[in-house]
Amino acid sequence: MDWKSTSSALATLMFLRTLPSLLPPEVRDLLSYLSKRLLHSGDKTVSMVVDEFDCNGRCNPLFTTIESYLSSKSASSAKVMKMNQHSKSRALTFSMGPDQDLLDHFNGFQLKWSSKSDKHKHPNDTFSEHRSITLSFDVKHREAVQSVYLPKVLREAEAIRFKNREKRLFSNRKDAHWTSVPFSHPSTFETLALESKVKEDIMSDLTNFVARKEYYRRVGRTWKRGYLLYGPPGTGKTSLIGAIANFLDFDVYDLELTAVADNTQLRTLLLSTASKSVIVVEDVDCTVDVMNRSRGLKRTHDEMEEEPVVAASAAVTAVSLSGILNFLDGLWSTCEGERLMVFTTNHVERLDPALLRPGRMDMHVHMSYCGAEAFRTLMKNYLGVGDHALLAEAEGLLPSAKMTPADVADVLMGCGDDVELGMRDVVERMKRRRIEVAADAEVVNGNKGTEKEEQIVF
Secondary structure, three states, X not given: OOHHHHHHHHHHHHHHHHHHHHOOHHHHHHHHHHHHHHHOOOOOEEEEEEEOEOOXXXXXXXXXXXHHHHHHHHHHHOOOEEEEOOOOEOOOEEEEOOOOEEEEEEOOEEEEEEEEEEEEEOOOOOEEEEEEEEEEEEHXXXXXXXXHHHHHHHHHHHHHHHHHEOOEEEEEOOOOOEEEEEOOOOOOOOOOOOOHHHHHHHHHHHHHHHOOHHHHHHHOOOOEEEEEEEOOOOOOHHHHHHHHHHHHOOEEEEOXXXXXXXXXXXXXXXXXXXXXXXXXXXXXXXXXXXEOOOOOOOOOHHHHHHOOEEOOOOOEEOOOHHHHHHHHHOHHHHOOOOEEEEEEEOOHHHEOHHHHOOOOOOEEEEOOOOOHHHHHHHHHHHHOOOOOOOHHHXXXXXXXXXXXXXXXXXXXXXXXXXXXXXXXXXXXXXXXXXXXXXXXXXXXXXHHHHHHHHHHHO
């Protein structure tokens, strides 16, 4: 190429470079739009960006939700991961490192999650990090992604966060607020000293309860269930509550009614409970006046319901029976979310039938004296064995000894890991207890006979 041709080509390039400035603005915009369409005509990818902070600098909760969803995927797919253990969390969490991609599959098509991190330098020589997560997919799947995939992501993220959180035990204060501590009760259905049929029935009922959200909504019922645990002291009512909370992974609200001033304060406390929780009232017959009104009482229904409650500790509260009934099935219970309500009592016969009907106490669980299956569970828990030469003798003594699981556990715990000592001691304790029970029965029968004679005299 000679110099003349080169000069001509350079002149043409210069002209083309300056040409846009010679065109009207409308023409320049049209050419720019057409060139971009031409450049991206073969690109059918749609991207959705989720920033860590919104335009006002506040945390974007959707970013945290997406991170929770991707945490389960990152552990098996991402090449670079960030590992964390947040406060009030019992599990390690993983997230993608910066500039990492993660592929996800849904209904036969592929989606790509990409993480990005940019550092910005400020005039005062400080740096800030801007993180974002981008979801990319083929445009033809836009409807499926928006209507099905993203809702699924949100549900799974919520389930992951719920599972990884630290369970809490809440207690109410006199100012109608809750305080909480970590809930770490060790009881499980596997270690619970209870007949296997009873445990299976409870676990089946709980599983059905948490799986029937749509059913409760369809039939117009509040998504809650009431349990009444009754039986002698030491039969494992509190341990069963711990096993239920661990089985469902629910928080526990221990409601002390003697610390509640009136019905209004009771409603305030209940409205501030969270979903997926167990609300517990222990020894209800000792904390409120809910005596059976059909047992010779002369007061009317309205008088009894509105009568102030007197606690066993002699503390006076204005909570009435109607307040307790509203606690079970009143308007407060329309709050969204699973709630399990558990009442315990040592004397079920003392409770008013209004508390016991279905819809308030849906499942009644009798916690009785230690039986054969419960005893074997305690042997395994405390001695680490499932059989022993003295087992048959111990099981034969159980019905007449009337020892509670707590009584048996107390004997076995005192023997440490010594299996022989533990079995000998528990059998001897059963024999002594059988004699005591027989003696007590003779005294009771003697008193009944004396009362009968006195009635005849008069």
